[in-house]
Amino acid sequence: MVPDEWSIIEDSFHPEYNEITESLMSLGNGRMGQRGNFEETYTGKSLLGNYVAGVYFPDKTRVGWWKNGYPAYFAKVINACNWIGIQVEVEGQLLDLYTCRIEAFRRVLDMKRGVLERECTVEMPTGNRLTIRSQRFCNMVDDESGAIRYTIQPLNFNGQITITPYLDGNIRNRDANYDETFWNEIQKETSFAQGILVLETKPNPYGVEQFQVATGMRFDITVNGKRLDFHSHPIRNEKYVAGKVPLKLNERDELTVYKYATNLSSSNHSAGELIPLTKAYLERITKKGYDVLYHEHTQAWAEKWERNDIEIKGDLEAQQGIRFNIFHLQQTYTGEDETLNIGPKGFTGEKYGGVTYWDTEAYCIPFYLSASGQQVARNLLIYRYRQLGKAIENAEKLGFSGGAALYPMVTMNGEECHNEWEITFEEIHRNGAIAYAIYDYIRYTGDEAYLSEYGLEVLIAISRFWRQRINWSEHKKKYVMLGVTGPNEYENNVNNNWYTNYIAAWTLRYTLYAIEYVQKNGDATSIFSKINFDSESEPSAWQKIIDGLHFPYDEVRDVFLQQDGFLDKELLTVDQISEHRPINQKWSWDRILRSCFIKQADVLQGLYFFEDDFDLGTLQRNFDFYEPMTVHESSLSPCVHSILASRLGMKAKAYEMYLRTARLDLDDYNNDTEDGLHITSMAGTWMSVVKGFAGQRVQDGVLVLDPYLPASWESYSFRIGFRGVTLTISVDRDSIRLVNPSDQSVALKIKGTQEDFVGEKVLNLIDQEIVR
Known part of the structure; x- marks a missing residue:
């Protein structure tokens, strides 16, 4: 990729990296998204991806043996109808860039305007030479639509070119079990230069609602800038509609197709109204025309950048990296719909399935608080409040009772849908991240009223879970938490993970504060009655846990231990195994679990969240102990280390970790960008600058800044x-x-x-x- 302040540029075609480029050049608008696929046919390496926000399928969890409480299904963000398709035939020969000789090629993601552009000159196997120019965007104003301007120019021939804009619902997810498809056709319509295809997700046995999506298109054609009076032959096949237009062109003529498309779903419209709503939507946007839509869209992006841009002088790679991260965050989630959340891949790929992880609370909320405003972040918290009932059901499935809540590791609708047991059952620290997000939001905004409206119910339900999950150890004479997995997923089923224990105790302590605050300033009585809360016995039990919880500690090194028994491992540093990395691709799982190596910040995650609880000496000792053992094979890891390194005055390390998180996907650090981008960790890039280099904190309602300038920056x-x-x-x-x-x-x-x-x-x- 060519370094550039505002663009991601591929200046020659590299088919072996095409799926990586498709990820990098994905577009979205909060409601729908599209990978950087070609409009015309391409039979080479490609991952077709079109996604509609909030639409998913509950795919059956497939395991060799079952466990009580195991999720019945794994939610998948499913590949939706392909709306960008424009088939091109030249003198009867299908245009396929994979079979063409590429003479010149340039593909550009213009992040400033939110537009994907491409220009290429190709020679077909027949010897016919063409120039192709395309421009498209997912509209930030009319946010259930997209538009394409697609131009073909014959360079060395006169002849017939047939253009077929289409909608294709014959698609599947790459990670589908046994190549299953997830859509049934409900209805389709075609007319002159227009088509509508309504698909519905297949029935499921889990009680999960079926979604309908109506995808519509209209198109217009010009030749040499003049609107053409053309004939369009409608095509109607299974899950497919198109309009076929044969045209005679002369050498150097410019044929341009303007394609307008919409995606309306039953997640935010009545299913019975989808077709008339789609027709009205198409009428409205085509009446505006491409140029007006483009202007409105780019103006919306200009307004976003006016508030959200981070400008770096003197370091082009750093500048490109931060804008790339901010761009994808802003087009993934706009905050206008509290029923939506932030998927780990956003609209860039299908990996990880479900929409919501603890990443939202731990990494994304700080970004949206500063960059998008209070209501956007509030909506992310309300999303969890709306799913509190499901979180209580999730806990009940695992044997908890009395209103205890365990929020899911992965979810679409509040139900747990993660299918790895050590994560589903054991990575319970996610509960603490949700409690921390409530605190973080209130600390930043001063919106203490949130506790009475929503927050206290969630905090009490989470605290009830911690009380039941923790038990008394007669041997240690301490409360302990057994059989957990911390943020470092290269350790499973450990006892007394320091981070999990600390955030559990902190949650109990903060809940006690919240109860006292609402008793003085809100209607605590009605909340207590609603949830059958015992205001005497429950706080008393929580306080005993706070006072008596065990935290593993090494007195010799004066550091917190990641979990009981951590010092039984052979303590090596990453530089001693550099030729064997990434270990998640080169080592057996058995070897990883027995090693000391850390996937992502664990103890250091806790020190980042609660740094005001510890002096700088404690931060320094723990950083010096754990950072050399951390392989950063989670996208969520480098930013935490960058922020802590800045706090400790370790400027070179802070910059190293910043660059790693800023260019994680651009430089394909973990060899996985082809699956999609790491959207939630992109917020960590922003935090590395604002919380790291600029030292931004909030303490007692005061905004704290302690900025410094990285050495390579002007x-x-x-x-x-x-x-x-x-x-x-x-x-x-x-x-x-x-x-x-x-x-x-x-x-x-x-x-x-x-x-x-x-x-x-x-x-x-x-x-x-x-x-x-």
Whole structure:
């Protein structure tokens, strides 16, 4: 890929990397998404991907043997109808780039405008030469639609070119069990230059709703810029509609197809109204026309970048990386629908199936709090509140009772649908991340009313789970938590994972605070009555756990131990096994489990969340102990290390980890970009700059900043929203410049100096003198 500030550029075609490029150049608008596939036929290596937000299929979990409480199904984000397709025949020969000789090729994702463009010149096996130009976008304004401008120009012949824009529902997921398909056709319509195809997910035995998606298209054609009066022959096959247009062209004529498409689903429309709504939607967007749609779309992106951009001077790779991450976050989730969440692959691939992991709470909420505003982050929390009943059902399936809630590791509708037992049953720290997100949201926004409205019920249900999951050890004379998997998934079924124990105790402590707050400031009585809460015995039991929980610790090294028995391992460092990496692809699982090597931050994840609980010496000792053993084979790992390294003044390490997270997919660090991008970890890239290099924190309602400049950068600047005010922070070699353009002051502490800030100021980094 060519380094560029605003674009991802492929300047020659590399078919062996095509699936990687398709992932990188995916488009979305929060409602629908599309991988960077070609519009015309391509029979080479490709992963076709079209996705509609909130639409999934409950695929039967297939295991060799069953366990009580095991999820019945694995939710899949399913590949939906292919709306971008435009078949091209030249003199009766199908245009297929895989069989052509590529003379010139350039594919560009323009992140500034949210547009994918391509231009290529090819020679077909017949000797006919063509130039192809395409431009498309998933509309950020009319967010259930997309548009394509597709141009063909014959270079050395006169002859017939047949264009067939189509909608194709004969698609399947690559990870489908036994090549199953997930769609049945419900209805289809064709008319002049228009088609509608309604598909429904197949029946399932799990009580999960079936979804209908109506995909519609209209198209228009120009030759040499003039609208053509053409004949379109409708085609209707199984799960397929098209319009076939044969045309005579002369050498150097430019034939352009404007294709408009919509995806309306029963997740946010009445199934019985999908066809009339689709027709009305198509009428509205085609009436606007391509140029107006393009202008509105690019203007919407300009407004997003006005608030969300991070500008880096002096380091092109770093600049491209951060914008790439912000771009995909913004097109994956817009926050306008509280029934949606952020999938780990977004609209870029089908791996990992379900939509919601703990990644949302741990990594994404901080980004959306600063970059998109309070309501967007609030909707992410409300999403979990709406699924509290399902979380209680999930816990009941595992033998818990009395309103205890275990939120799922992976979910679409609140039910657990992850199919690896050591994750499904044991990686219960996810509960703590949801509690922490409530705290993080309130700390950032000051919206304490959220506790009374939604938060307290969730916190009590999670705390009830921790009380039952923890037991008293007569041997240790301590409370313990047995048989868990921490964030480091290269350790399974361990006892007393430090991070899990710590976040459990912290949740209990924060819930006690929340109860006291709501008792003083809200209607605690009605909440207690609703959930049958015993305000005497339950808090008392929680406090005993808080006071008596066991935390593994090494007194010699003065570090927290990842779990009981961690020191029984052979303690090696990553540089001693560098030729055997990545270990998840080169080692047996048995060998991984017996090793000391860490997939992602575990103890350090806890120190990142709760760094105010520990002094710098504690942070430093634990960082020095665990970081050399961490292989970072989870996308969620480098950003945590970058933020902690910044806090510890380890600037070179912080930058190394930043670059790894910023370019994780661009440089295919983990050899898995072809499956789709790591959307949720992209928020960690943003955090590495804002929380790492700029030192942004919130303490007691005060916005804290402690910026420094990475050695290879000339400057950087960004904006953050905080309690109704948007601040601009700029850092260069000599100074820090802050701008608060509003009349509302912000409680700000920068470089240790606190004030109520409004207006503009400059802090001289040489002597830290504030220049008014």
